Amino acid sequence: MTPRKPLLEALVAMLTPADVLVSCLGANARYLPHLAVPVPAFALCDSMGAAIPLALGIALQRPDRHVVALEGDGSLLMSPNVLATVAAARPGNLTALLWVNGHYESSGGQALPSAPVDWVALAKGLGIGHVERVDDVATLRAAFPRARAAGEPALLVVDVVFDPNEPIPPYSERPDEIRARFRIA
């Protein structure tokens, strides 16, 4: 497993002008303002589980863009049903990255229920056709282009290290600022 930040940096470096980024709350949203993201980005600071359906709405409205959603395992464990919704809608322009660290990082680092969830099997079982596991920067760099080119909804299950001492920056943008800046040309 790899720490979160190098994975996030590698992902941001692969984004193209045709992409749109939607982030769940927590560490991903808190890092993004510091990473010079080159595409429209909408970051949540609340509302666990909303990132993937929000991205789905954007993807359906704008089929000319590829929408990349970042979601955490704690959030998706609350609402795995969204994968079936995505599978039914079948947008060819949606890639979700599921960051798996087994903890509710944004709320104090509590452990998730200790069930050994098989995210790859769960996603496939709910109808997501393109699912890959990623555990380091090299596999992310290989898997993300495949996911984006899959022509169907894709999910990358990204195993990341949970480090309670990781110096995650605080939220630096307010929701009204994020909302005002989010424009898809």
Add this chain to the structure above:
Amino acid sequence: MSGARRIVAGLEAAGVTLAASVPDTWIGRLMETVRGSTKIRAVDAAREEEAVAIACGANLAGGRGAVLIQNAGLFNCGGVLAGLVELYRIPCFFVVSYRGDRRDPVYYHAPKGRVTEPTLSAWRLPFARADRAADLAAQVVRGVESAVESRGPFVLLISGEDLE
């Protein structure tokens, strides 16, 4: 023209591009009419919170999303209403089946009916009850425009007889 068709005509006239839904008996009938629209993308969601976020995504991307759900489903949506719709000030128009009010013949919906309007009021959700004797399409247009202008939610409550 049926009430369902008039409601969908209102959605079309208001520029709604996407309708995300979890059906009940009444909303399911309405969604069948939505599926006949060439202007509105029907999206079947597994749970109501998703439908809200999907509609918000359409709105953020330059379209107009609407949410069609039962009142029990609306009760599931407190978190996403507060943490997404209200926090980020995203327009979100709802058509909600008002199960359990005096017009609903099904006894087991009654508890939901009793708490629907108190919940809407407690959550400070602007709402109206559809009036089938008046222009239903215009009521839908006003609701969508209210959501857009306020950059927030608006709920139109409908009954089964409004679809006839």
